[in-house]
Amino acid sequence: MTIERLDADVAVIGLGAMGAMSAWRLARAGARVLGFEQFGIAHDRGAAGGESRLFRMAYHEGPEYVPLLRRARELWLELAAVSGRDLFLPTGCLSIGLPDLPPMVNVRRSVTDHDLEHEVLAHDELATRYPQHRLHEGEIGILDVAGGMLRPELAVLAAAQQARAMGARLHEHTPVRAIEPGGAGVTVVTDEARYRVRRVVVTAGPWTGELVPDVAVTVKPIVLTWFAPQDLPAYAPGAFPAFIRDTDGVHLFGCPVLDGMSVKCGFADVWPPLPGPRELTRDLPGSALRPISDAVRRFLPGLHPEPIRHGVYMDGYTPDRTAVVGPLPDAPSVVVLAGFSGHGFKMAPVFGSIAADLALEGGTDFDVTRMSPSRFGAAA
Ligand SMILES: Cc1cc2nc3c(=O)[nH]c(=O)nc-3n(C[C@H](O)[C@H](O)[C@H](O)COP(=O)(O)OP(=O)(O)OC[C@H]3O[C@@H](n4cnc5c(N)ncnc54)[C@H](O)[C@@H]3O)c2cc1C
Structure with missing residues (x-):
């Protein structure tokens, strides 16, 4: 043989x-x-690509992911330690929405089923602690203490x-x-x-x-946009956790200032699929960015609503x-x-x-x- x-x-x-x-x-x-x-x-x-990624343990997509996320967090810390690179910033991650919305129900199930460190912030408390977010009536926050940001x-x-x-x-x-x-x-x-x-x-x-x-x-683009705050320190990593929010059918996520001047925001799941990965268009007309500017104007009034830059990336999706x-x-x-x-x-x-x-x-x-x-x- x-x-x-x-x-x-x-x-x-x-x-x-x-x-x-x-x-x-x-x-x-x-x-x-x-x-x-x-x-x-x-x-x-x-x-x-795109400078930052949210890390969340209190998972909108369902508590069944928590064992994977727990091990992932250990491995992120291991990679940061062995490489000596600041690739994980433990800013916490704030989920905002009405308490009975399905993603918020999943967040609550994740933290309770898996005993995750968290804080439930009632409407008034959320408004006082994080005035950067303009809230709708009844909206609450759940702060996932082990969440944060990654540098992809x-x-x-x-x-x-x-x-x-x-x-x-x-x-x-x-x-x-x-x-x-x-x-x-x-x-x-x-x-x-x-x-x-x-x-x-x-x-x-x-x-x-x-x-x-x-x-x-299925290949879908995801557009990221960066917005300049008026009060820069109020959006620094220590003051403004990564966030994910569902309000009125708008699904917005974002990260604190990492580049010294701007807050990253994006929409999830709104961009139509591409015929394939080689058809990605990286330049977008201003009109394509209007919905995200409108969302920033409504929900993050301390940011100048015209993006200073944007980036177009893509991911593979399953049904x-x-x-x-x-x-x-x-x-x-x-x-x-x-x-x-x-x-x-x-x-x-x-x-x-x-x-x-x-x-x-x-x-x-x-x-x-x-x-x-x-x-x-x-x-x-
Ligand atoms: C803008 C944006 C924001 C996101 N935000 C978050 C977030 O906040 N939190 C989160 O958890 N996830 C987020 N995601 C999702 C996450 O980033 C992706 O799910 C993840 O990066 C997918 O990794 P991947 O290895 O499958 O793909 P990729 O990271 O794209 O890696 C695939 C690699 O394969 C290479 N390749 C392909 N074909 C070949 C070939 N034939 N030969 C050699 N090389 C090849 C490509 O060049 C590429 O480098 C986001 C995604 C995007 C696009």
Whole structure:
């Protein structure tokens, strides 16, 4: 019997949020890792650009995410410590809305079911403590004390640097053209070479469908906008927690001042899908930004309502906004992580750990059955 010589144990394809974290956790587990990124590591053309990300434990999307979020927070702190990078700012995260709105009900269930440190701020108390927010009658706040902000580009860079320090070979500006499962492994095809590995982790974000057509996530843009406050200190990280708010069908999120001059705000889930990731338009006419300016005028009156800048990014979405995480049913040597649907960044390190466990051990202690690729009929 001939023993095939492999170039690595695992190849990670796409070194954005999930891929950089997967490479870090795989290298840390002692695996020989190859990584491929079509652009430079920590670029801003995919799902991980835009300077900041909210980290929330009190979860609008449902309390079932809390075990993942708890482990993710530990791993964020570990990555910050080993890299010496300030990539997590524990500002807390404030959820605002009427108490019986479904996202607020989920927030309350998350904190009570999982005993999370939090404060419920009744309407008047919220108005007094955080006058930066203009409230509607009856709205309350729930402050998720363990929440905060992440620095996405810095975090991706830190994870990739850690992976490299532990021996991972990460190729930048190297798009993968095909993955070919077969024999006892998988062949990874680039313009320059073909690599044989035991397992592949596909973390190609909005581009997933180009490599794995049966996991063709819907690509949606997400626009971020930055607004200048009149009173700068009132919006500093110590005074103004990250926030997420649902009022009158407007879903607004934002972060305190990080760049020394502006508050980041965005809308979720309002941007129409694109035909594909290569059709992203990064310049928008002023008229496209009017709804967010209107929301800022209504809800954050201390900010000048004309944005000083904006950025257009994108993420891959699934129909149920639940990610696809697991081996392909017909090609178990290919593990796919995709479709994080606008809320995956905060969980990237725990999904990196899960990818490492799936690729190296064939299983994970986390319950990811609801994320199975087979639920959309995905096959190799
Ligand atoms: C503007 C915006 C705001 C967001 N806000 C939040 C938030 O506040 N909190 C939160 O938790 N989540 C948030 N999210 C969601 C989160 O950022 C994403 O879910 C997450 O980044 C998805 O990670 P990913 O690894 O799947 O994709 P990406 O980070 O885009 O990584 C995919 C990588 O694969 C590379 N690639 C693709 N194809 C190939 C190929 N063939 N060969 C080589 N490389 C390839 C790409 O270049 C890219 O680097 C937000 C998303 C956006 C866009």
